[in-house]
Amino acid sequence: MAARYVLKKASNGYRFNLVAPNGQIIATSESYTTKANALAGIESVRANADAPVDDQTG
Structure with a gap:
């Protein structure tokens, strides 16, 4: 799945x-x-999920 x-x-x-x-x-x-806004939020995550890592651990 x-x-x-x-x-x-x-x-x-x-x-x-x-x-x-x-x-x-x-x-x-x-x-x-x-x-409708929640579904738009899902679409936004789908479109923008390919993002760089901002490592603020150190």
């Missing part, structure tokens, strides 16, 4: 999780007031 986005209704709107093939949640979104 490939990674997937799981969209859920939350008490204050909608959220999505990015779930790894092994079932682990690897990212959780902010809360969105509408389902």
